[in-house]
Amino acid sequence: MTTINTVAVIGLGYIGLPTAAILATNGVTVIGVDVNQNTVDAVNRGEVPFVEPDLGVHVAGAVSQGNLRATVETPAAQAYIVAVPTPFREDRSADLSYIEAAARGIAPQLKGDELVILESTSPPRATRHLADYILALRPDLSLDGAGGAPVIHFAHCPERVLPGRVMIELVTNDRIVGGITSEAADLAKDLYAVFCQGEILITDDITAEMAKLVENSYRDVNIAFANELSVISDKLGIDVWELIRLANHHPRVNILQPGPGVGGHCIAVDPWFIVAAAPAESQLIRTAREVNDSKPEWVVEQVRKAAESLGTAPKIATLGLAFKANIDDLRESPAIGITAALADELPSAKLLVAEPHIERLPRALVGRNNVQLTSTDDAIAQADVVVVLVDHDEFKTVPPAALADKAIIDTRGIWRDSVIEAQKPAVLS
């Protein structure tokens, strides 16, 4: 049972706001803190400023019960949960400036015995950096009570929820809790037990930081393997989808799916934090990142070859801009880079972009007179070359007859059977 009944959540984004809402609907008094006044105002009206299923109901309920409110100023609380961005800099080292800004807000409020939790995905030792930063601002406090100074408890509890399933996975996923001290870990475990029905596993702070990074790197390395197989298969003139399907019949083989590259704000970012922490030792992790980052260029080259073989002014349909299937999230999406590169490299081509989850083109594609957002049916009907970049359900139901006589570059393998049926030649992977 936790003794904490007032929590300040710093950063009301994709992770902070769901965490604030789930704590509040479970009876904890939560004050959400954000630098963005519009976000604060939206939350105080019981609204959510971004799309996440079921979050709206939780926020509206918590605000109307009086358990959740938002502010731009960090208040006094018994626990602080820091859920701010940790982007990487140009040299791919982590930018901890948002964590430091949160620390500057927390430090003046501390009296002793508070729990400070870092939830943001962070490089190894970021929790210790947060602790050192706060204790440098407040030398009257301590980690261990040395000299009779009041103690502050620090822990790292990384989020592991999948966008689109956040309100379910917050409750059902197992949770890793890493304390700088074992007392900090125990306090954090009791707090997460308020809403988490999964197992809560205790470790130290650095292992917890690495666990989160390793989960996403594991995925990145395995996707890189699939992407490398797709390029090798193309060279050998075989179908990578069939190859993977057959190999996965082995009881101990489970190869992931190739695609146009890896997008999103997690898997394409987090492995670099490991590489930055141990550059000489992280050879496989770095190479996997490079393999995945090079896949979009390879796709562009495939499309360029197909378009050039058709002569001048080809019409190219690119299907999908999101970073993965059935969402509207465009962050770090390889599909955007591929579409922009095609517009640059093939100025005489007309690019017909179909993305059923958005209403206007993103900034990277606006203002190009050879790029047009249109419906899936229209893009395919007009095109000489059709490029599948995202495996949205809407694209999977395109009838094989609509693809006849077109060059198909299916980076997600959704039309393998349709194309074979419609055209007989092997699909480009």
Ligand code: SAJ
């Ligand atoms: N992808 C492939 N082939 C595959 C699987 C994925 O090319 O076989 C691509 C997707 O198309 C997408 C990218 O990888 O571009 C990432 O998609 P994803 O669904 O694998 O993961 P994310 O980025 O939405 O969420 C991940 C999750 N981490 C893991 O599954 C280990 C999630 O649990 C984390 O909470 C999240 O990162 C995060 O916030 O770190």
